[in-house]
Amino acid sequence: MAAISREEVAHLARLSRLAVTDEELDRFAGQLDVILQSVARIGDVAADDIPPTSHSVPLTNVYRDDVVQPCLQQDDVLAGAPDAAEGRFRVPRILDEEE
Amino acid sequence: MSTTVLPSYEDATARYEPVIGLETHVELGTNTKMFCGCPTEFGAEPNTQVCPVCLALPGALPVANRAGIEATIRIGLALNCDIAEWCRMARKNYFYPDMPKNFQTSQYDEPLCTDGYVDVEIDGETVRIGIERVHLEEDTGKTLHVGGATGRIHGATESLVDYNRAGIPLVEIVTKPVPGIGAKAPEVAKAYVTELRDIIRSLGVSDVRMEQGSLRCDVNTSLNLPGEEWGTRTETKNVNSLRSVERAVRSEIIRQASVLDAGGRITQETRHFQEDTGDTRPGRSKETATDYRYFPEPDLVPIAPDRAWVAELKASLPERPSVKRARLREEWGISALDMQSVANAGAVELIEQTIAAGASPAGARKWWMGELARRANETGVELAEVGATPAQVAQLQALVDEGKLNDKLARTVLEGVVAGEGDPAQVMAARGLGVVSDTGALQAAVDEAIAANPDIAAKIRDGKVAAAGALVGAVMKTTRGQADAKTVRDLILARLS
Ligand SMILES: [Zn+2]
Numbered sequence: 287m288a289a290i291s292r293e294e295v296a297h298l299a300r301l302s303r304l305a306v307t308d309e310e311l312d313r314f315a316g317q318l319d320v321i322l323q324s325v326a327r328i329g330d331v332a333a334d335d336i337p338p339t340s341h342s343v344p345l346t347n348v349y350r351d352d353v354v355q356p357c358l359q360q361d362d363v364l365a366g367a368p369d370a371a372e373g374r375f376r377v378p379r380i381l382d383e384e385e
Numbered sequence: 386m387s388t389t390v391l392p393s394y395e396d397a398t399a400r401y402e403p404v405i406g407l408e409t410h411v412e413l414g415t416n417t418k419m420f421c422g423c424p425t426e427f428g429a430e431p432n433t434q435v436c437p438v439c440l441a442l443p444g445a446l447p448v449a450n451r452a453g454i455e456a457t458i459r460i461g462l463a464l465n466c467d468i469a470e471w472c473r474m475a476r477k478n479y480f481y482p483d484m485p486k487n488f489q490t491s492q493y494d495e496p497l498c499t500d501g502y503v504d505v506e507i508d509g510e511t512v513r514i515g516i517e518r519v520h521l522e523e524d525t526g527k528t529l530h531v532g533g534a535t536g537r538i539h540g541a542t543e544s545l546v547d548y549n550r551a552g553i554p555l556v557e558i559v560t561k562p563v564p565g566i567g568a569k570a571p572e573v574a575k576a577y578v579t580e581l582r583d584i585i586r587s588l589g590v591s592d593v594r595m596e597q598g599s600l601r602c603d604v605n606t607s608l609n610l611p612g613e614e615w616g617t618r619t620e621t622k623n624v625n626s627l628r629s630v631e632r633a634v635r636s637e638i639i640r641q642a643s644v645l646d647a648g649g650r651i652t653q654e655t656r657h658f659q660e661d662t663g664d665t666r667p668g669r670s671k672e673t674a675t676d677y678r679y680f681p682e683p684d685l686v687p688i689a690p691d692r693a694w695v696a697e698l699k700a701s702l703p704e705r706p707s708v709k710r711a712r713l714r715e716e717w718g719i720s721a722l723d724m725q726s727v728a729n730a731g732a733v734e735l736i737e738q739t740i741a742a743g744a745s746p747a748g749a750r751k752w753w754m755g756e757l758a759r760r761a762n763e764t765g766v767e768l769a770e771v772g773a774t775p776a777q778v779a780q781l782q783a784l785v786d787e788g789k790l791n792d793k794l795a796r797t798v799l800e801g802v803v804a805g806e807g808d809p810a811q812v813m814a815a816r817g818l819g820v821v822s823d824t825g826a827l828q829a830a831v832d833e834a835i836a837a838n839p840d841i842a843a844k845i846r847d848g849k850v851a852a853a854g855a856l857v858g859a860v861m862k863t864t865r866g867q868a869d870a871k872t873v874r875d876l877i878l879a880r881l882s
Contacts, residue, residue: 301676303480340473340681346689352415352452355422355436363432363440373431374545377482379530 289322290315303380390643394635397608397642398568404615405570405634406605407514409558409581412524412598413456414591418552419523420447420490420685427597431547439552441486446684449474453521453554454497455698456590458690460556461498461519462699463584469497471689474521474682482546483525491522491557493679497688503584504707505576507569509721514577515561526551556591562605562615570606571634578602578630579729583706594767595626602630606637608645616641617651621665623658636664706733713737717746730758731768735775742779748786752778756799772803781809793866794818821867824876827860830868831876834859845881853877 292315299306299314306314360373369376418425421438437445458468472495476488501516527550532542558581566573582593582600593600602625607618619641621633641651656665704712710733714724717736727733732753739749753768757778761771781799784790790798790813801812813819821827834856835842844852853874860873 297676301478301480301678341683341686343686345686346471347691348448348686349451349454350422350448352417352450353422354417354424357423357434357436358440360430360432363435366442371545373433374529374547375432375482377544377546379532379541379543380481 288315288319289326290318391639392642392646394639395568397639398570400610401608401638401642401645402564402567402611403570403634403638404562404564404607404609404618405566405574406562406618407560407574407577407630408603408605408620409578410601411460411556411558411585411591411593412600413453413554413556414589414599415450415452415456415554417450417452419450419453419521419554420552423549423552425553429549431549434549435551439485439548441484447490449685449688450554454688454690456554456588457497457519457521457556458695459588459590459698459702460558460585461501462695463588463702463705464498464501464503464516464519464558464581466498466501466516466519468690468695469495469499469688470692471495471687472497473687474685475679476682477522477677477679479677482544483528484551485526485548489523489525490682490685491679492520496520497690503577503580505573505580506707507572507576512563512566512569512573512576514563514573517559517561519556519558522555522557524550524553524555564615570638571631574604574634575627575631579627580707582627583728587703587706587709589703598625601625604630604633604637606634606641607651608638608641616645617653619651619654619656619665621656621658622668623660625658625660629658629660632663633658633665640665709733717750719746719750723750727754730754730761732758735768735778738775739778739782742776744779744782745786748782749775749778752781752799756796757803760803772805773799777802777808784809784813788869789813789820790818791820791866791869794820819867820869821864827864827868827873828876830860830863831856831873831880833863835877835880842881845877850878853881 292311295311295315295318296306299311364370364373364375367375415425417423418439421436423434423436423439426434438447461468472492474490475493475495477491477493478488480487496518498519499517501519503514503516504511505514506512526546526548529545529547530541530543531545560577563570563573578600582595585591585593585600591599595602604621604624605618606621607616609616619637621637624630624633637656644651652667655668657668658665706728710724710728713733713736714721717724717740719727727736727750730753732750735753736746736749739753740746752773757771757773758768761768764771778799781790781795781802784798785792785795790809795809797816798809798812798818801807801816802809806812806815838856838859841852841855845856856877857870857873860877861868861870
């Protein structure tokens with residue numbers, strides 16, 4: 287049984303605002319399935335004595351002081367943007383959503 | 386639009402029982418953002434308070450701001466919450482340009498603070514509002530929609546984004562559902578947000594200004610028939626003032642009652658409060674809005690607040706505003722109702738400081754709750770921003786107590802103070818205001834008034850002392866109000882006895 291369905295891939299593509307063709311859906315679903323199946327094998331070896339791990343280093347409470355650091359210049363900030371106007375990033379309007 | 390006749394609020398709450406819930410966002414007043422050292426100052430040029438971390442440039446790594454963690458824990462403690470021994474930040478994934486990372490760093494199933502409460506007083510009765518959770522997250526950037534005729538997103542063709550606000554620490558406070566409050570639901574909602582604002586303000590972790598967006602509120606409302614299960618709830622956003630919190634709940638109760646009366650169903654949806662009409666309108670639905678695919682943030686290590694630190698923070702919490710109000714009420718000798726209006730006007734600290742500067746409680750309260758409150762109301766500013774300081778108000782009252790200003794003149798002087806003309810004494814000197822204390826000049830004015838009004842003078846001579854008022858008025862007129870009315874009256878009566 288597949289770890290991820292074609293419908294789930296389509297759903298994820300929609301959430302990610304990616305336009306994916308039918309052929310691509312077929313291809314990606316297959317590829318993602320291979321990846322997920324491989325990762326799932328970790329579950330086979332992880333017994334009850336191994337807790338789920340979200341962080342690879344055993345650290346907690348890493349903080350910085352509330353002190354202002356230098357920022358980037360506006361020109362530099364926008365230099366890498368595909369488009370800019372009025373000191374702001376210019377992006378296509380996102381359809382059917384309201385702030 | 387349907388032409389359904391809306392039931393009255395009284396009618397709606399007589400037949401249906403409301404359940405409310407509130408989600409409040411508080412922008413913390415830290416110097417820097419939550420995960421980078423960018424400043425948080427309001428009003429900077431767009432995209433000048435950003436860095437590789439808050440722009441999510443490749444390879445940049447966030448580090449949590451200790452002050453943000455501490456402020457969140459203090460808020461949790463002030464709301465009687467348990468503080469997690471260990472918790473993680475989470476990624477809330479969504480693709481919208483207000484976050485350059487395509488996710489918001491937030492908390493999901495491991496909030497920093499859980500299970501607290503806030504007590505509010507309604508008509509002398511205590512209502513306990515349960516707090517479900519208090520968690521830490523970051524604010525988003527500001528999106529400007531352009532290209533459309535109206536400036537609204539509807540019709541806009543593109544968006545301009547400023548990330549100065551992206552990454553500023555936000556604390557989200559979520560109540561448990563509040564049932565059993567019947568027709569008082571709107572009042573309870575307002576009282577809760579007011580109390581929350583006062584508590585957070587007393588902690589000094591945010592300026593909690595609804596008008597400026599550092600305190601934002603979403604209100605959940607549902608209705609059910611008595612004895613039946615809770616109804617479907619709606620979430621009302623865009624509620625930007627304390628008064629709007631009350632109005633939003635009220636109008637949503639009426640709207641839902643009319644839908645249910647007509648045999649309809651309430652749709653679970655996000656609605657937007659309309660400041661002008663006071664009602665709510667449906668927002669555009671995000672069909673996939675709940676699919677945020679949260680997962681633990683791998684770039685930030687878990688938060689495990691040291692118990693000794695938490696205990697220390699708890700021990701150093703300031704006096705709870707409601708406790709403080711009860712104490713001050715006693716000290717000032719005023720009724721619960723009067724104290725309530727003082728609190729509602731945001732005048733507690735101002736009056737307290739005015740008294741500390743030497744004024745009597747009655748004198749301090751008179752100015753802040755009278756002239757100054759009226760003026761703040763008229764100009765739409767917070768009382769603290771009205772233009773007079775507690776020290777100036779104390780000085781004004783001292784001048785009145787010393788007999789150098791009468792009530793009317795004091796009001797004129799206060800106008801000058803508010804207009805930025807300086808301290809009361811400076812305004813008096815500059816405008817030539819002050820009670821005429823030269824008895825000779827006053828006596829002359831009194832004699833003049835008596836001579837000009839022989840009929841009234843005769844009445845007073847006959848013992849009709851009440852008639853003296855007309856002569857006092859005449860004297861006040863010739864001295865342009867700069868006389869002490871009681872002194873004038875005494876002089877008149879002495880002359881005509
Ligand atoms: Zn930054």
